[in-house]
Amino acid sequence: MLRFIVRRLLQLIPILLGLSILLFAWLRALPGGPAVAALGERATPAKIAAYNEAFGLNQPLWQQYLKFLGRAVRLNFGTSQTTGRPVTDEFLTRFPGTVELTVFAMVFAIGVGIPLGYLAARKHGTWIDSSSVIGSLLGVTIPVFFLAYLLRLIFAVQLGWLPGSGRQEVRLEATHITNFYVLDGLLTREWDASWDALLHLVLPGIALGTIPLAIIVRITRASVLDVANEDYVRTAQAKGLANNTVRRRHILRNALLPVSTTIGLQTGLLLSGAVLTETVFAFGGVGSTLRQAINTRDYALLQGFILILAIVYVLVNLLVDISYGLLDPRVRVK
Amino acid sequence: MTATVGNRRERIDALAARAGALPEGDGGVSLVKSAYRRLRRNPVAILGALIVVVFLLVALFAPWLAPKDPYAQSLLSEVRQGSIPGPRAGYPLGVDQLGRDLLSRLIYGARQSLLIGVVATVLGSFVGLVLGVLAGAFGGWVDTVIMRFVDILLSVPGLLMAISISVLLGQNQVSLMIAIAVTQIPVFARLLRGSMLVQRDRDYAVAAQALGVKRRKIVLSHVLPNSLSPVIVQATLSLATAIIEAAALSFLGLGDPDISRPEWGAMLASAQSVLSVRPQLAIYPALCIIVVALGFTLLGESLREALDPKFRR
Numbered sequence: 106m107l108r109f110i111v112r113r114l115l116q117l118i119p120i121l122l123g124l125s126i127l128l129f130a131w132l133r134a135l136p137g138g139p140a141v142a143a144l145g146e147r148a149t150p151a152k153i154a155a156y157n158e159a160f161g162l163n164q165p166l167w168q169q170y171l172k173f174l175g176r177a178v179r180l181n182f183g184t185s186q187t188t189g190r191p192v193t194d195e196f197l198t199r200f201p202g203t204v205e206l207t208v209f210a211m212v213f214a215i216g217v218g219i220p221l222g223y224l225a226a227r228k229h230g231t232w233i234d235s236s237s238v239i240g241s242l243l244g245v246t247i248p249v250f251f252l253a254y255l256l257r258l259i260f261a262v263q264l265g266w267l268p269g270s271g272r273q274e275v276r277l278e279a280t281h282i283t284n285f286y287v288l289d290g291l292l293t294r295e296w297d298a299s300w301d302a303l304l305h306l307v308l309p310g311i312a313l314g315t316i317p318l319a320i321i322v323r324i325t326r327a328s329v330l331d332v333a334n335e336d337y338v339r340t341a342q343a344k345g346l347a348n349n350t351v352r353r354r355h356i357l358r359n360a361l362l363p364v365s366t367t368i369g370l371q372t373g374l375l376l377s378g379a380v381l382t383e384t385v386f387a388f389g390g391v392g393s394t395l396r397q398a399i400n401t402r403d404y405a406l407l408q409g410f411i412l413i414l415a416i417v418y419v420l421v422n423l424l425v426d427i428s429y430g431l432l433d434p435r436v437r438v439k
Numbered sequence: 440m441t442a443t444v445g446n447r448r449e450r451i452d453a454l455a456a457r458a459g460a461l462p463e464g465d466g467g468v469s470l471v472k473s474a475y476r477r478l479r480r481n482p483v484a485i486l487g488a489l490i491v492v493v494f495l496l497v498a499l500f501a502p503w504l505a506p507k508d509p510y511a512q513s514l515l516s517e518v519r520q521g522s523i524p525g526p527r528a529g530y531p532l533g534v535d536q537l538g539r540d541l542l543s544r545l546i547y548g549a550r551q552s553l554l555i556g557v558v559a560t561v562l563g564s565f566v567g568l569v570l571g572v573l574a575g576a577f578g579g580w581v582d583t584v585i586m587r588f589v590d591i592l593l594s595v596p597g598l599l600m601a602i603s604i605s606v607l608l609g610q611n612q613v614s615l616m617i618a619i620a621v622t623q624i625p626v627f628a629r630l631l632r633g634s635m636l637v638q639r640d641r642d643y644a645v646a647a648q649a650l651g652v653k654r655r656k657i658v659l660s661h662v663l664p665n666s667l668s669p670v671i672v673q674a675t676l677s678l679a680t681a682i683i684e685a686a687a688l689s690f691l692g693l694g695d696p697d698i699s700r701p702e703w704g705a706m707l708a709s710a711q712s713v714l715s716v717r718p719q720l721a722i723y724p725a726l727c728i729i730v731v732a733l734g735f736t737l738l739g740e741s742l743r744e745a746l747d748p749k750f751r752r
Contacts, residue, residue, distance in 0.1 A: 246732035
């Protein structure tokens with residue numbers, strides 16, 4: 106198992122190197138190059154020349170790349186030109202919100218998706234089955250930001266049941282230690298702050314969780330149907346095991362293998378920035394910050410965020426692979 | 440086997456392998472014919488195809504079908520803060536916040552949205568195809584280099600990749616298409632490579648080789664045509680994704696800078712500001728996107744079933 110993990114970690118290196126080259130090239134290919142990216146689009150030629158001199162942008166490209174790589178390894182991506190703060194700091198304050206949102210969305214998707222998919226498979230061919238298939242198709246095709254706006258309009262604006270923007274009521278003046286607002290409330294025993302932060306997660310969480318939910322329902326259903334026809338299930342039934350035992354121990358447990366992969370991949374995808382959902386709910390996580398960076402053409406921030414998010418994505422995928430190796434011994438041998 | 444994208448890769452490869460494991464004939468009937476026969480008997484496929492054909496026709500004949508000029512702000516004088524005219528004679532769906540006929544804009548919007556989806560998918564699948572063929576046909580270091588490149592592309596989440604590319608290329612329709620196309624390249628490259636690896640060892644390919652047929656000819660006229668079916672399935676499904684993704688990029692302000700041009704994603708995005716006044720302005724374009732995406736998905740899924748030996752009866 107250890108060799109399996111080490112081998113996979115080593116295989117990350119060429120991918121991350123390639124990615125860093127791509128992003129390095131991306132910043133240089135932008136109109137104006139890195140100087141304009143750092144100084145803004147209204148910089149004077151003299152300022153640009155001074156910047157190029159100071160940051161060694163007159164040197165050969167390969168030397169520049171090595172320097173960029175050296176800084177990137179130390180997670181130094183320069184400063185955001187809109188806030189003036191280091192990009193890495195900006196990321197660290199924003200990321201906890203995105204993590205909270207992702208956790209909420211995935212709990213929703215898994216909690217509803219697996220039972221629904223299982224039910225659809227057990228009632229194969231009935232109206233429950235076909236409506237869950239249609240529902241999961243709709244879930245994948247509905248534009249996320251439209252769903253988010255619709256939820257916000259109905260439940261926040263018109264009914265007023267749930268908060269429709271931000272991460273927490275400002276006038277609570279909650280103390281923040283970790284920037285995980287729900288957790289902060291628990292740590293400081295400000296229960297109302299924690300509860301309020303949780304309520305703020307509901308609508309964006311549901312909007313964000315819809316696509317993973319639809320996919321989980323589909324995969325669970327297909328996988329349960331697949332496994333139910335396996336020889337070992339027939340054997341278990343033939344030797345007279347109770348139906349419930351067969352379902353729980355033989356069908357469900359094996360059927361959840363592909364589902365666990367899907368869950369991992371979707372989590373990675375959500376963590377990498379719920380740009381659309383966060384924008385609609387002005388959520389203040391990584392995603393809405395990215396959106397602002399697009400509007401203000403804050404290239405340093407875009408470059409840094411995209412590289413960090415890609416690393417997060419790649420690492421989550423690695424975790425998924427490793428956990429798959431733990432769950433299914435056959436994978437390790439290959 | 441590379442760690443990061445292992446699972447996505449395996450899934451794509453499994454798809455390729457499955458479609459590649461087809462028996463050559465179905466009791467003397469060619470694959471295409473038998474697949475077509477099964478498609479025709481499948482109501483889901485017919486529904487999907489019907490949706491796609493209807494929207495394609497609407498897009499093609501938009502100038503004749505649209506009752507009004509989609510750019511004319513004919514009812515602008517009646518649009519007020521907090522009130523936008525609903526349906527009335529000549530304006531079956533009402534007008535948008537600038538007094539333009541909604542139905543006509545939806546009809547013309549089919550043109551833009553389908554055009555973006557089709558061009559992006561054709562471009563993405565073509566580049567993916569070329570990479571896949573090169574990797575599958577040459578093997579060795581060519582294969583390694585191409586597949587490492589594809590792995591790097593796969594390591595960036597699709598929307599982030601599309602955002603970076605549109606920012607780089609500037610805000611216009613062409614860069615929107617290219618951005619979406621690039622996100623689709625890796626899937627097609629892997630799919631075709633996997634499919635070709637399966638076909639390359641089949642008897643007919645080995646036989647052609649034994650007869651002394653040149654490698655180029657074997658690849659282009661024997662292996663490639665037989666490897667295409669999973670690609671066609673994927674392209675149909677990708678069309679749905681491309682249209683949804685185009686809407687998302689429009690929403691983020693990376694779409695067509697000419698905001699008066701009717702396009703579903705842009706219409707949906709601009710309607711958000713008047714959502715509480717007249718939600719229909721967002722709901723109708725959203726429905727168009729959902730229905731078209733559904734059409735392509737249904738068609739793609741039933742194509743997959745028709746071409747998959749597991750579902751053969």
